[in-house]
Amino acid sequence: MEACGSSSVSLREFGCEQSLLSRPDGSASFTQGDTSVLAAVYGPAEVKVSKEIYDRATLEVLIQPKVGLPGVRERSQEQCVRETCEASLLLTLHPRSSLTLILQVIHDAGSLLSCCLNAACMALMDAGLPMSCLFCGVTCAIDTDGQIITDPTAAQEKESRALMTFAVDSKDRKVLMSLTKGSFSVHESRAMSAICFRSTIRWFFFRFYLHITDISYF
Amino acid sequence: TTTTTHVSEAEKVGEVLLPGDEFCFQTDDTISLTDPGRPEKVVCGPGLRRSGDRLLVCKSGVLRHKQPNMFWMDSQQRRYVPAKGETVIGIVTVKSGDVFKVDFGGSEQASLSYLAFEGRPRGTVGDLVFSQFIIANKDMEPELVCMDSSGRANGMGVFGGGGLLFIVSLGLVRRLLAPHSEVLADLQQLFPCELVLGMNGRLWVRSSSIQQTLVIANLLQSCDTMTAQQRQQLFRRVAQGAL
Numbered sequence: 001m002e003a004c005g006s007s008s009v010s011l012r013e014f015g016c017e018q019s020l021l022s023r024p025d026g027s028a029s030f031t032q033g034d035t036s037v038l039a040a041v042y043g044p045a046e047v048k049v050s051k052e053i054y055d056r057a058t059l060e061v062l063i064q065p066k067v068g069l070p071g072v073r074e075r076s077q078e079q080c081v082r083e084t085c086e087a088s089l090l091l092t093l094h095p096r097s098s099l100t101l102i103l104q105v106i107h108d109a110g111s112l113l114s115c116c117l118n119a120a121c122m123a124l125m126d127a128g129l130p131m132s133c134l135f136c137g138v139t140c141a142i143d144t145d146g147q148i149i150t151d152p153t154a155a156q157e158k159e160s161r162a163l164m165t166f167a168v169d170s171k172d173r174k175v176l177m178s179l180t181k182g183s184f185s186v187h188e189s190r191a192m193s194a195i196c197f198r199s200t201i202r203w204f205f206f207r208f209y210l211h212i213t214d215i216s217y218f
Numbered sequence: 219t220t221t222t223t224h225v226s227e228a229e230k231v232g233e234v235l236l237p238g239d240e241f242c243f244q245t246d247d248t249i250s251l252t253d254p255g256r257p258e259k260v261v262c263g264p265g266l267r268r269s270g271d272r273l274l275v276c277k278s279g280v281l282r283h284k285q286p287n288m289f290w291m292d293s294q295q296r297r298y299v300p301a302k303g304e305t306v307i308g309i310v311t312v313k314s315g316d317v318f319k320v321d322f323g324g325s326e327q328a329s330l331s332y333l334a335f336e337g338r339p340r341g342t343v344g345d346l347v348f349s350q351f352i353i354a355n356k357d358m359e360p361e362l363v364c365m366d367s368s369g370r371a372n373g374m375g376v377f378g379g380g381g382l383l384f385i386v387s388l389g390l391v392r393r394l395l396a397p398h399s400e401v402l403a404d405l406q407q408l409f410p411c412e413l414v415l416g417m418n419g420r421l422w423v424r425s426s427s428i429q430q431t432l433v434i435a436n437l438l439q440s441c442d443t444m445t446a447q448q449r450q451q452l453f454r455r456v457a458q459g460a461l
Contacts, residue, residue, distance in 0.1 A: 025297040044297065044325040088237075090267075090276055094299070095356055097325035125237075128295030130265075130276040133238035171238035 011151045016118075018126040024102075026127025030119035032151060034109035037116050039123035043099035051098065056091035063103045063116065077113055081120055084137075084167040084177045088121075090130040099129065110153040111139040113165045113179060133171040138196045140164055142184055148195055164189070166196050173197060231283040235275045235291065242272040263290025294389045298323050298418035300354035305374070307383070307416030308362065310345045320347060320362055323385075323418045334363035336371040346378035346422065348414055377414065381424030384435045388419050390442045400446060404453045409434065 012033030021027035024040035044057055051058050061082040063074045085101065101123065103116050117137030124131060141152040141160035149156055157163055162182030169176050175193070184192070230241055262268055265277035266289060275281075279293030298306070300322070308320035311327060318330040318341065330349060332339045341347060353361040364374040394402050394415055405413075411425035411434055421438060425431045433456060441449045 025295075044299065046325055093356060094325065125278050126294075127297065128277055128293050130267075131237040132274070132276065134236055169238070170236070 012153075014118075016122055018122055024123075024127075026123045026125070026129070028119055028122035028126050029106075030115055030122060032111055032115045032118070033153065034107055035111055035115045036106040037112070037119040038104045038106055039116075039119035040102045040104075041099065041123045041127040041129070042102075043127070043129070044094040044097035045100070047096060047098035052096045055095050057089075057094040057097045057099050059086055059089065059091065059099045059101065061085070061101045061103070061120075064105065066105045066108060077116065080113060080165075080167075080177050080179050081116055084117060084135055085120060085124065087176045088131050088133050088135050088169060089124065090132055093130050108154065110155075110157050111151050111165075113137060114139040114151075114167075117165075117167050133169045135167050135169045135176055137165060137167050139166075140192050140196055142182075142188060142192070146188075148188075148192055150195060162188070164192050164196075166193065168197065230281050231289075233281055234279070235281050236278045237276050239275045240269075240272050259287060261288045263288060265291025265293055292389075294387060296387050296419065298388060300324050300328070300351050300360045300418075302351050302354045304354075304417040305348060305350045306362075306418040307414060307420040307422060308347050308349060308418075310341050310343055310347060310376075313341070313343055318347070320349070322360075322362075322416075323420065324360065326359060328360040328362045330362040330364065334365060335375065336365050336369065339364075339376075341376040345376050346383060347376050348374050348416065350374060378422065381412070381414075381422050382431050382435050383420060383422045384439060385419055386421055386439055387442050388417070390438070391415055391417055391419055391421070401441065401449065404450060405434070405437070408437075408453060408457055 014030070014032045016028060016030050018028045019026075020029060021040055024042050026041040027039065029036065029038045047058050059082055061078040062070070063078050063081070064070060065074055081101070081103070089099070101120055103119060105112065114137030117135065121135050125134070138150065139152060140148055140150045141157055141164075142148055142162045143156065143160050149160070152160065152163075160182065162180065162184035165179045166175055167177040168174070180189075260273075262273060265275065265279060267274045267276050273289070275291060277291050277293045279291040281289065282292050283289055300306075306322045308322040308328065308330075310318050311321050312319035316332045318332070318339070319327045320330050321327050328351070330347065347364065349362040349364045350366070351360060352363045364371060366372045390401075393399060395417070409425050409430045411423055411430065414422040416422075421435075423431055423434050423438075425434055437452065437456065441452065444452070
C-alpha cells in the first residue's frame with residue numbers, strides 16, 4: 001500500500017510503501033521529494049561463526065549506491081545507520097543470529113542519509129523485529145545567508161555552509177545519531193537541532209508511521 | 219522533558235500500537251498477607267515486554283485481549299522464531315549419529331532425536347517432517363519431537379508423498395488455525411484436500427489431482443493480503459470455473 005504526505009513549508013512531499021519485495025522478511029521504500037531509497041531486511045537468520053556474538057544479534061548494514069561500487073562514503077553512512085538501528089532494536093532477544101539490512105539508493109536528490117534512516121525504520125517495522133522505539137532521520141542545512149533549511153535538495157546541499165543529519169527516537173524525542181559537515185557556531189547548531197525537533201516534523205513523521213501501520217491492519 | 223502518559227490497558231485493546239508505546243497497570247506491588255483476594259496477574263504475550271509495572275510494546279500491530287488477563291500484539295511477520303509447543307513442518311537436512319537435523323526456517327537448525335518417534339524413525343535427507351518444539355528459547359539449540367507427552371504420534375512424523383509445500387506469512391497460518399476459521403470454512407467448500415499447517419509459515423497440500431493442488435496453493439498464497447469480501451469473491455469465481 002502507498003500513502004503520500006502533503007508538503008509543508010519545510011518538508012518535501014514524502015511517501016512510503018511497505019512489503020513490496022517478496023523474498024526479504026521485511027521491505028520498504030521511502031521517498032522524500034525526488035530522493036528515493038529501497039530497504040530490505042533479512043533476519044533473524046543463520047550467522048557465520050566468525051561473526052556471531054554470543055548474547056545478541058549481529059546487525060549488518062549495506063548501502064548500495066545508484067552507480068558504481070560502494071566506497072568509503074557508503075561505509076561511513078552504513079556505520080551511522082547501523083548505530084541508530086542497534087540503539088533501537090532489541091538485539092538481545094536473538095543471540096547468535098544475523099540481521100541484514102540492505103539499502104539501495106534509487107535516486108539521490110539531497111537528504112540521502114535521512115531518507116536511508118527512514119526507509120530502514122519502516123523496513124524493520126515491516127519485518128516484525130522487536131524494537132524499543134521507532135526512529136526517524138532529518139537533514140538540515142545552513143545556506144550562505146545563515147538561513148536554516150530542512151530537508152534540503154541536492155542543489156541546496158551543495159551551496160550550504162553546513163549540513164547536519166539527526167536520527168531522533170520516537171519515545172523520548174532524543175537524538176540517537178548526528179552527522180555533521182561544514183562549519184557552524186554553537187548557537188547555530190542549537191538552532192538547527194531545535195528546528196529539527198519542531199513538533200510539526202515530529203508529528204508528521206510519527207503520525208505518518210501510525211497511519212501507515214493502520215492501513216496494513218484492516 | 220519527557221512526559222509519560224499513564225494509559226489504562228482497557229482503552230488500548232483493538233488499537234494499532236507502535237514500538238515505544240507503553241501502558242501501565244494500577245496494581246500494588248505488595249501482596250497483603252491478610253487479604254483473601256488474589257493480586258491481579260497479567261500475562262504478556264508476543265510483542266509485549268514488562269518493565270516494572272509498565273508494559274512496553276516492542277512490535278507494531280493491534281493489541282488483543284483474551285479474558286481474563288492475557289494481552290498480546292497481533293503483528294504481521296514472515297520470519298519464524300521458534301516457541302515451545304508449536305507444531306512446524308521441517309525439512310530433514312542431515313541424518314547423523316542418532317539425531318536428525320531439521321531446517322524449519324529459523325536462525326539455526328533444530329535437532330530431532332531418533333528416539334522421539336512413536337515407532338521406528340523413517341526418514342531420509344529431504345523428507346518433510348511434522349513435529350513439535352520441546353525446547354525453543356533464545357539461548358539453546360531448538361529441539362523437536364514427533365510424539366506428544368504420552369508417547370503417541372498424534373499426527374506427527376514424516377510425510378509428504380504427492381503433495382506441494384509452499385510458504386505463506388505467519389499471520390495467515392494463525393488465521394487458518396484459529397477456531398471457527400472463515401478462510402478454512404471457505405476452502406472446505408471448494409475441493410476435498412489434505413492440508414498440513416506448520417506454524418513456521420509452511421503449508422503442505424494434497425488434492426485429488428495436481429491441478430487442484432496447484433489451485434489451492436495459489437489461492438492460499440494470494441488470500442494473505444485480501445479482505446474477507448475479496449477472498450470470498452475469489453473463491454466463488456474459482457468454484458464456478460471448476461465446475
